[in-house]
Amino acid sequence: xxxxxxxxxxxxxxxxxxxxxxxxxxxxxxxxxxxxxxxxxxxxxxxxxxxxxxxxxxxxxxxxxxxxxxxxxxxxxxxxxxxxxxxxxxxxxxxxxxxxxxxxxxxxxxxxxxxxxxxxxxxxxxxxxxxxxxxxxxxxxxxxxxxxxxxxxxxxxxx
Numbered sequence: 001x002x003x004x005x006x007x008x009x010x011x012x013x014x015x016x017x018x019x020x021x022x023x024x025x026x027x028x029x030x031x032x033x034x035x036x037x038x039x040x041x042x043x044x045x046x047x048x049x050x051x052x053x054x055x056x057x058x059x060x061x062x063x064x065x066x067x068x069x070x071x072x073x074x075x076x077x078x079x080x081x082x083x084x085x086x087x088x089x090x091x092x093x094x095x096x097x098x099x100x101x102x103x104x105x106x107x108x109x110x111x112x113x114x115x116x117x118x119x120x121x122x123x124x125x126x127x128x129x130x131x132x133x134x135x136x137x138x139x140x141x142x143x144x145x146x147x148x149x150x151x152x153x154x155x156x157x158x159x
Contacts, residue, residue, distance in 0.1 A: 003028060008089030010079040015060060016051075019089065025101040027092070029057065034107045040115065040125060042104060050123030051104075058098030064090040112141025 002023050009019035018030040031042065031051050042051045049056035067082045075081045093100060102119035115135040117125040128134045138144060 006089060008083075008085040008087075010083065010086050012077065012079045022101065027100040029100055029102050031102070031104045032107070033104065034109045036108070036110050038106075038108055038113065038115075040104070040106050040117065042119075042123060042125075052102035052119040053123035054098040054100075054121045056098070056123070057093055057100065061090045061094035061098060065094060107138075109145075112138040112145070114138060 003020040004022075006019040006021050006027065011018070016029045017032045020028045020030060022028050029052060033039075033042070035041070044050050045056065047056075047059065049059065065087065068087050070082045071084055071087060073081055099121065102123065103116060104119055104125060105114065105116045107114050113135060114137070117128075117134060120126055
């Protein structure tokens with residue numbers, strides 16, 4: 001897909017999972033979901049805005065811009081202190097009325113099947129174009145899953 005990490009994106013507790021730059025589509029917001037089924041459900045927030053919608057993006061950009069006075073201040077929040085490059089990213093989103101591309105990725109945590117969909121401006125999933133393949137299975141998923149489970153058990157002291 002030609003995606004590259006956007007330097008202004010900092011993962012915080014709330015908000016989207018990632019922002020990447022794409023030569024073809026520009027700025028892309030990515031939302032990852034893991035379900036123990038083949039669900040492709042995306043939630044709506046308290047304002048009725050679907051994850052990945054332009055309306056939600058614009059509201060979030062306005063919220064993040066209010067953090068500008070806190071740039072560089074010491075913080076123990078996830079992602080550390082707010083940064084100028086982060087503010088520049090959200091200003092770009094605000095200038096574009098929240099418009100950017102959106103990619104939703106769904107992983108079935110039981111089977112390892114991964115499906116991905118582009119979203120429209122309202123956050124609705126778009127069907128594949130011209131029969132394009134938009135899914136794959138994680139190779140040797142059971143081995144990967146068991147390795148992570150073993151690691152988590154060891155961290156919890158349940159060897």
